[in-house]
Amino acid sequence: MSDIQPHQQHHIKLAEESLQKQSTTLNLGPTHPATHGVFQNIMEIDGEIVLETVPTIGYIHRAFEKIAERRPYYQITTLTDRLNYCSSPINNMGWHMTVEKLLGIKTPKRVDYLRIIVMELARIADHLVCNSVIAVDTGALTGFTYVFQWRELIYEIYEEICGSRLTTNMGRVGGFERNFTETAFAKIHKFLDTFPKVMKEFQALLDRNRIFMERCIGAGPISAERALNYSFTGPNLRAAGVDYDVRVATPYSSYEDFDFKIPVGSTGDVYDRYLVRNGEIWESYSIVKQALEKVEKMDKEFPEQKDVFYAQEADHFHLPPKEDVYTKMEALIYHFKIIMGEIDAPPGEVYHSVEGGNGELGYYLISDGGRTPYRLHFRRPCFIYYQAYPEMVKNGLLSDAVIALSSINVIAGELDA
Amino acid sequence: MALTKEIVKERLLSQFAEQLTEWEEPFGMLTFRVPAELNLKVMQFLYDDDGLAFRFLTDLTAVHYPDRKEEELCVVYHLHSLGNNIRIRLKVYVPSEKPDVFTATQLFSGANWMERETYDFYGVNFIGHPNLTRILNVDEMDYFPMRKEYELEDPTRIDKDDEMFGR
Numbered sequence: 001m002s003d004i005q006p007h008q009q010h011h012i013k014l015a016e017e018s019l020q021k022q023s024t025t026l027n028l029g030p031t032h033p034a035t036h037g038v039f040q041n042i043m044e045i046d047g048e049i050v051l052e053t054v055p056t057i058g059y060i061h062r063a064f065e066k067i068a069e070r071r072p073y074y075q076i077t078t079l080t081d082r083l084n085y086c087s088s089p090i091n092n093m094g095w096h097m098t099v100e101k102l103l104g105i106k107t108p109k110r111v112d113y114l115r116i117i118v119m120e121l122a123r124i125a126d127h128l129v130c131n132s133v134i135a136v137d138t139g140a141l142t143g144f145t146y147v148f149q150w151r152e153l154i155y156e157i158y159e160e161i162c163g164s165r166l167t168t169n170m171g172r173v174g175g176f177e178r179n180f181t182e183t184a185f186a187k188i189h190k191f192l193d194t195f196p197k198v199m200k201e202f203q204a205l206l207d208r209n210r211i212f213m214e215r216c217i218g219a220g221p222i223s224a225e226r227a228l229n230y231s232f233t234g235p236n237l238r239a240a241g242v243d244y245d246v247r248v249a250t251p252y253s254s255y256e257d258f259d260f261k262i263p264v265g266s267t268g269d270v271y272d273r274y275l276v277r278n279g280e281i282w283e284s285y286s287i288v289k290q291a292l293e294k295v296e297k298m299d300k301e302f303p304e305q306k307d308v309f310y311a312q313e314a315d316h317f318h319l320p321p322k323e324d325v326y327t328k329m330e331a332l333i334y335h336f337k338i339i340m341g342e343i344d345a346p347p348g349e350v351y352h353s354v355e356g357g358n359g360e361l362g363y364y365l366i367s368d369g370g371r372t373p374y375r376l377h378f379r380r381p382c383f384i385y386y387q388a389y390p391e392m393v394k395n396g397l398l399s400d401a402v403i404a405l406s407s408i409n410v411i412a413g414e415l416d417a
Numbered sequence: 418m419a420l421t422k423e424i425v426k427e428r429l430l431s432q433f434a435e436q437l438t439e440w441e442e443p444f445g446m447l448t449f450r451v452p453a454e455l456n457l458k459v460m461q462f463l464y465d466d467d468g469l470a471f472r473f474l475t476d477l478t479a480v481h482y483p484d485r486k487e488e489e490l491c492v493v494y495h496l497h498s499l500g501n502n503i504r505i506r507l508k509v510y511v512p513s514e515k516p517d518v519f520t521a522t523q524l525f526s527g528a529n530w531m532e533r534e535t536y537d538f539y540g541v542n543f544i545g546h547p548n549l550t551r552i553l554n555v556d557e558m559d560y561f562p563m564r565k566e567y568e569l570e571d572p573t574r575i576d577k578d579d580e581m582f583g584r
Contacts, residue, residue, distance in 0.1 A: 058553035065538075066562060070569045101444060228499075231474050231527030242499075249502050349443040351476075351495060351506070362476055364493070377478040379495075387530040416553060 023051055026398075030059050034402045036133060037412035041389075041401075048397050053390040057383075061416040068376040072341025073099050073173060074317060076376065081167035083380060084414040087126035087357035088168045089118045089158065094354035097252055098363040099173045100314070102350045107311045110298055111175040112254035113291045114309065117188065118161065118170065119253070119354075120284040120291070124195075125154045126357030127235070127277040127284075130409040134274055135206055137403045138215045143205050150198050153191045160184040174314020179307060185292075192289055199285075203278060216271035220392045220404025227268060230388040233381050234359025236408050239276045240268030246355040253354075257294070258287050270400075270407040316343045341371050358382050358409055382414040420501040422447045425469060432462055439508070448506040456494075456509045457519040463496060463505075464524055471505065473497040474521065477531035479539040481513070483565045489513040492541055494521070511541065513564070520546040538563035 018025075029040040038059040044052040064079045071079070080091035093115050100107065107115075128151050132144035155165045161184050162170040162177065171177065206212045222232070227240040237244055245262045247255045263279025265272030299306045310318050319338055324331035337343055347369040353362035362379030385408060392408075393401035425447060429437055437459070439450040451459050463471035476495040483489055488510035497504050509518055520543040521528040532543045533552040540561035543549055551558060560567065 058555075061553040063562070066567075066569055226526070228473060229526045231525065231531075244499055249499075349448070351444075351446060351504070353475075360475065362495075364476060364478060364495070366480060375480045377476070379476040383530065383534070384527055387527065 022046065028401075030056070034137060034405075036406060037410065037415075039405065039410065039412065039415075043398070043401070045398055048399070050393050050396055050398055050401050053393055053401070055386065055389055057386070058416050060412050064417045065376055065378065068373055070372055072343065072371050073345060073373070074338065075341065076373070077171075078167070078169050080378075081169055082413050083378060083417065084126070084357055084361070084382070084411045085166055086129050086409075086411055087122035088166065089122040089170045090126075090354060090356050091361060092168060092170045093119055093253070094352070094356070094361055095363060096171055096173050097354065098350055098352040098365055099317070099345070100311075101352050102345055102348050102365060102367060103173070103314070103317075105174055105311050105313045107175060107253075108305075108308050109254060109257075110295060110305060110308045111310060113295045113298075114176065114180060115171070115253050116255065116258070116291045117288050117295070118158075120287045121154045121157060121188075121191070123284045123357055124281050124288075125151045126409075127281050130357075130406070131274055131277050131281075132202070133406045134216070134270065134403055135212065137406045138212055140206065140209075140212065143202050147198060147202050150191065150195055153187070153194075157184060157187045157191065160187055172310065172314070172319070173317035175310025175318070177319065179309040185296075188288070188292060192285070192292070195285065199278075199281060207275075207278070213271065215399075215403065216274060216407075217269060218267075219270040219396060219400035220407065221267055221269040222388060222392050223268060226388070226391070227385075230385060230391075232359065232385045232388070234356065235273060235276045235280060236268075236385055237359065238262065239265035239272040241266050246353050246360050250353070252352070258290050260287050270403050273407045344369060344371055345373075353379065356381060358411065358414065359385070378417060380414045380417060382410050383417070386410050386415055420468065420498065420503060422503060422505075425503065425505060428466070428469060429459070429462075433459060446504055446506050448508065450508045450510065453509050453511050453518055456492075456507065457521065457524070459507065460494070460496070460521060460524055463498075469498060470500055471496040471498045473499050474525040474527055474531070475504065477521070477528055477535060479535045479541055479563075481539060481564045483513075485510070487512045490516050490539055490541060492518050492535065513540070516541045517544055518542070519544050520549075522546055537561070540564070 023044050023046045026043045026045050028043055029035045030038045040056040042054045043050055068076050068079055077092050077095055080095045081088040083091050128147045132147050135143045158168050159165050161180060162168050222240055224240040224242050227237050228242060241264055243262045243264050260283045263276045265276050320331035320334050325335045345367045348367050350365045351362060353360045359381030361381060364377040365373055366375040368374040393404050436452055436455060437449050441448040463469050475497045478493055480491045481489060490511050490513050492509040494507040511518055518541055520532060530552060532546055535541050536549050537551045537554050538561055
């Protein structure tokens with residue numbers, strides 16, 4: 001038995017060059033506990049050093065752009081939910097704003113602020129997942145299970161606003177489907193009151209933790225120059241030291257009324273990305289607080305506007321209240337037309353982008369005047385920056401490649417569309 | 418002096434003159450058409466010029482217009498000059514029979530996958546691309562699914578035909 005060479009054993013046929021070469025081919029994924037999603041990376045490793053990586057993507061491609069060409073505008077919101085499903089409300093609002101831009105609808109300030117509350121809560125939830133998962137991949141499960149209780153509070157707020165939690169389908173073209181309830185405001189207050197203490201504890205657990213720092217500093221780095229050349233956006237670009245943020249560069253939804261900072265890093269490694277996201281959580285927290293104050297002040301000063309939760313001009317896209325549908329002719333007609341998707345949009349070509357959880361989430365919409373888009377393209381930040389992954393992990397340790405993957409926060413839904 | 422869309426247009430016209438056509442500004446974004454053989458030269462000019470500095474490729478995709486004869490496919494580039502905060506849109510029209518466009522990967526590393534995606538769905542042939550293979554669809558696929566001739570639903574189905582709404 002012992003004199004049989006490995007390549008002569010039974011049915012195992014290995015290519016001659018695989019016996020000669022000094023490195024190992026490792027197939028990481030597509031479903032591996034360390035990858036948090038459907039990602040496959042075929043790695044060439046020398047011991048623990050990654051020599052080369054070839055990512056394969058598209059495992060959950062669902063042809064959203066093609067499907068969108070047959071769907072009326074209001075039905076496309078559900079497709080955007082399933083892009084970055086860690087912060088669906090941002091995708092929803094971004095889509096509504098794109099259509100509003102095409103239709104020329106100006107939303108009331110109250111709607112803008114309510115949207116900002118939801119979008120910034122979504123950003124907090126998104127960053128909480130990402131940062132706590134970096135900790136999980138470095139061996140600390142505690143932070144993850146702890147902060148998830150507060151992510152749960154955010155999901156309860158979603159539930160109160162729109163009825164669902166993960167794929168929210170929140171809001172409509174022109175505003176929200178219904179007004180925020182008293183309970184919703186109470187839940188937002190509850191979150192704002194309890195969250196800072198938890199976030200501080202989370203940071204105390206990791207920020208200056210020797211083991212965590214040793215694992216993260218210098219892992220998966222990218223320079224500002226390379227990041228820009230790779231069209232990075234969002235926290236990953238800012239961790240490399242570029243202060244580009246869509247909320248500031250091209251403000252939408254009245255972000256110009258708010259006072260917030262853009263945290264930036266310097267080295268673009270895992271640790272900087274972690275710190276930038278933590279900084280952004282605090283800024284988002286402050287934005288939610290400011291927005292809530294503005295809304296409450298407005299409701300007190302102009303009580304007659306308390307019921308404003310969508311733009312009046314968006315009537316053609318906003319379902320009338322159910323009791324009106326049963327009692328009024330016009331409401332019934334609108335209801336029917338909207339549900340059947342018989343509302344034509346004017347022809348036009350729009351690019352609108354919002355600052356998603358992962359960066360610039362863009363919608364390139366071409367309408368030929370029909371009931372559906374002629375062409376809709378999603379600029380998905382994940383898809384664009386994930387191609388830099390082989391360059392980021394090259395010549396690093398395999399374990400660094402794992403945390404680099406979780407720290408750039410690649411979401412399979414957004415990657416594959 | 419702050420860079421404005423007018424200056425960008427002026428600079429481009431002084432460099433390329435009549436070759437750039439179909440100037441538009443839909444929703445405030447400067448849009449123009451570039452001949453297919455010039456796409457890289459225009460982008461290189463926009464990239465190299467320190468005053469313009471369009472060094473960020475925001476998006477790259479294609480649109481299919483089956484009714485436009487000899488120029489069915491339109492490749493759309495969204496460029497961003499981050500320092501000046503100006504976005505522009507370049508359009509390159511190519512026939513679907515011979516959809517050849519020069520690759521932008523030498524200029525922008527990020528164009529690599531965006532071009533692969535565009536190839537995957539529209540079949541645009543990016544000349545000089547280091548690895549122009551399918552990216553989201555399976556390798557065995559032998560057509561380009563986002564082209565308009567591929568309907569989302571089987572058009573021969575009669576059970577869903579609705580005379581009232583014509584679909």
